[in-house]
Amino acid sequence: MGLLSIIKKQKIKDNEIRVLILGLDNSGKTTIIKNMLQEDINTISPTMGFQINTLVYGDHTLNIWDIGGQTTLRSFWGNYFDKTNVVVWVVDCVSLERLNESYNELREKVILQDRLTGIYLTIVINKIDLISNKEELSHIKQTVIELLDLESQIPQSDKWHVQLVSGKSGEGLDEVLEWITSRSY
Ligand SMILES: Nc1nc2c(ncn2[C@@H]2O[C@H](COP(=O)(O)OP(=O)(O)O)[C@@H](O)[C@H]2O)c(=O)[nH]1
Ligand SMILES: [Mg+2]
Structure with a gap:
């Protein structure tokens, strides 16, 4: 057995899941992670380079x-793709005018990447604390599904999932972690 397959077996044994959190700048990626880690979300500055966070959830360890989502950093995303199990794609629900940009980036940087074939994708619609109307939220969810063209981009419906969340209040984050940890890798 080669070294790589030994490492792979070990990872599966440890229930380790590698998660990449991506999306446009300012969508709330770092806030979501800090909230999941129960760290202070009031002292976040724009992410330069990258940061790896370890989160233990049930009997799983998520890395x-x-x-960083800034345009200048996006070309480096490819360096992090190997061994990724899940991509969390964050969309800001109060910047829906950027959905087209988000769609283009998602397609080019994730969906069309050979090294990400077969991964699980969670689309996280963030900042729902800023929208009080429940009907509007379900309309936003539908709009995101349509404009990101998820049903035809990823025909296997068990491979993707859309969740409304607030990185600020924490609403919806447990559902994201539940979904991620209940996939089979
Ligand atoms: N109201 C609200 N603001 C948020 C939420 N998540 C992030 N933000 C704000 O959005 C801005 C960008 O957040 P940040 O986590 O740095 O985004 P990143 O660039 O994707 O890492 C900050 O001002 C955050 O306080 C949220 O769920 N609700
Ligand atoms: Mg950040």
Whole structure:
């Protein structure tokens, strides 16, 4: 057995899941991670380079990679793709005018990447604490699904999931972690 397959077996045994959190700048990626880690979310500055965070959830260990979303950093995303199990794609629900940009980036940097074939994708619609109307939220969710063209981009419906969250209040974050840890890797 080669070294790589031994490492792979070990990882599965440890229930380790490698998660990449991506999306446009300012969508709330770092806030979401800090909230998941129960760290202070009031002292976040724009992510330069990347940060790896370890989160133990149930009997799983998640290694969450937070990579700066600024345009200048996006070309480096490819360096982090190997061995990724899940991509969390963050969309800001109060900047829906950027959905087209988000769609282009998601497609180019994630969906069309050979090294990410077969991964699980969670689309996280963030900042829902800023929208009080429940109907509007379900409309936003539908709009995101349509504009990101998820149903035809990723025909296997068990491979993707959309969740409304607030990185600020924490609403919806447990559901994201539940979904991630209940996949089979
Ligand atoms: N109201 C609200 N603001 C948020 C939420 N998540 C992030 N923000 C704000 O959005 C801005 C960008 O957040 P940050 O986590 O740095 O985004 P990143 O660039 O994707 O890492 C900050 O001012 C955050 O306080 C949220 O759920 N609700
Ligand atoms: Mg950040």
